Amino acid sequence: MNMNIDPGLQEVVAAATRLSGIDGEAGELIIAGFPLAELAPHATFEETLYLLWHDRLPDAAELRAFQAELAAQRGIPEALCALLQAAQRTDMMDALRMGASALSLDMQATDDARASALRAVAAFPTIVAAAWRLRHGQAPVSPRADLGHAANYLYMLNGTSPTPAQVRALDTYLNTVIDHGLNASTFTARVIISTQSDMISAVVGAIGALKGPLHGGAPGPALDMVFEIGKPENAEPVIRQRLARGERLMGFGHRVYRVRDPRADVLNDAAALFFADGAQAALYALVRHVEQVALHLLHEHRPERRLATNVEFYTALLLHGIGLPADLFSPTFAVSRVGGWTAHAFEQLATRRLIRPASVYTGPRDRVWQPLAQRSTAPGQTA
Ligand code: ACO
Numbered sequence: 001m002n003m004n005i006d007p008g009l010q011e012v013v014a015a016a017t018r019l020s021g022i023d024g025e026a027g028e029l030i031i032a033g034f035p036l037a038e039l040a041p042h043a044t045f046e047e048t049l050y051l052l053w054h055d056r057l058p059d060a061a062e063l064r065a066f067q068a069e070l071a072a073q074r075g076i077p078e079a080l081c082a083l084l085q086a087a088q089r090t091d092m093m094d095a096l097r098m099g100a101s102a103l104s105l106d107m108q109a110t111d112d113a114r115a116s117a118l119r120a121v122a123a124f125p126t127i128v129a130a131a132w133r134l135r136h137g138q139a140p141v142s143p144r145a146d147l148g149h150a151a152n153y154l155y156m157l158n159g160t161s162p163t164p165a166q167v168r169a170l171d172t173y174l175n176t177v178i179d180h181g182l183n184a185s186t187f188t189a190r191v192i193i194s195t196q197s198d199m200i201s202a203v204v205g206a207i208g209a210l211k212g213p214l215h216g217g218a219p220g221p222a223l224d225m226v227f228e229i230g231k232p233e234n235a236e237p238v239i240r241q242r243l244a245r246g247e248r249l250m251g252f253g254h255r256v257y258r259v260r261d262p263r264a265d266v267l268n269d270a271a272a273l274f275f276a277d278g279a280q281a282a283l284y285a286l287v288r289h290v291e292q293v294a295l296h297l298l299h300e301h302r303p304e305r306r307l308a309t310n311v312e313f314y315t316a317l318l319l320h321g322i323g324l325p326a327d328l329f330s331p332t333f334a335v336s337r338v339g340g341w342t343a344h345a346f347e348q349l350a351t352r353r354l355i356r357p358a359s360v361y362t363g364p365r366d367r368v369w370q371p372l373a374q375r376s377t378a379p380g381q382t383a
Helices: 045-054 060-071 078-086 092-106 113-135 149-158 164-176 184-194 199-210 219-229 232-244 262-275 278-301 311-322 326-351
Strands: 020-023 028-031
Touching: 028 045, 028 262, 045 060, 045 149, 045 164, 045 326, 060 113, 060 149, 078 092, 078 113, 092 113, 092 199, 092 326, 113 149, 113 199, 113 326, 149 164, 149 326, 164 262, 164 311, 164 326, 184 199, 184 326, 199 326, 219 232, 219 278, 219 311, 219 326, 232 278, 262 278, 262 311, 278 311, 311 326
Parallel strands: none
Antiparallel strands: 020 028
């Protein structure tokens, strides 16, 4: 057996997928056959989800039926609401993880992978919106079946109907981040479902992987850095200090892309509308300035690495423009990516193959058992 160790699995190809393809050198992303910029600004989230699940766009009747199926699954049980009420002081991603797990409360033994996937995708926005309102002292808002997925999410968060521009921008965001090859959370979902475990377990595990700052937890801190910088002349000293402390700049660098992440451009185009004038225009100019300074200093700091802007930097800009606070950025990423997790889980189930990589044992082999009374701490070791 080949025992070359690749701890980040960077060179390992562990799945064939028709869902999304990335060219990290060219900066290209294909979603089920569509170049990202061809799909994301035009489709609704439901159309993109249907595309991933069925490998084609729906016709009008199919889309209506699919939207109705999703809308019927948006409600969450009382006990889940009570759990979110008790979880008011936990991190929002932890609240989503706990809430997603509690979807099992009203699942039926007859629910197959598709029914569970539909339930998860439909209910994620309801869980996030309820968790967020409860921690801000507001009662959860019940979902409205007459609204699309994106519009209903904003409605449940704010209690008021969103503008068409906000809905279009959110659909564009949800389409942009729905799937991205074998990223860490998607791989997690595939590993879990490969044991023939259930779909809810797969998406719950994936939330845990998405939460980390090296994956989906970056956009909040990216925006925080812009606010900390505050004005253009502060950008260089603040970023230099962070790099000198050995910190990573959130929103920059990527495992696959060696050039600018194509999702950044799609999100930047969608965001422009919200930053046309006044204080918002000044914030937009600051964001662009911070990006340029960061890229320059990253190149100076690690000239051998090609560190470019990733999706999270412009996620922060777009979601802020739509009016979402920073603690909703990562949960909103999950509201989209659950579509990709479920589609990958279907693909993985079809392979009927358990994912189980090998490891190399590097420990000793000749230890001799000593009864507890005879053990002593070796010199140089702490007890
Ligand atoms: N800021 C400063 N230095 C960086 C950054 C960064 N954003 N990204 C990479 N580097 C440096 C690191 O110092 C690292 O050097 P080290 O080995 O001395 O620590 C070197 O470049 C190589 O980085 P890797 O860890 O090999 O890059 P990897 O491919 O594993 O990581 C990652 C990619 C995790 C995204 C990294 O670039 C990073 O931490 N970025 C900041 C967090 C972020 O934006 N996350 C969102 C990613 S997008 C997404 O998942 C949706």
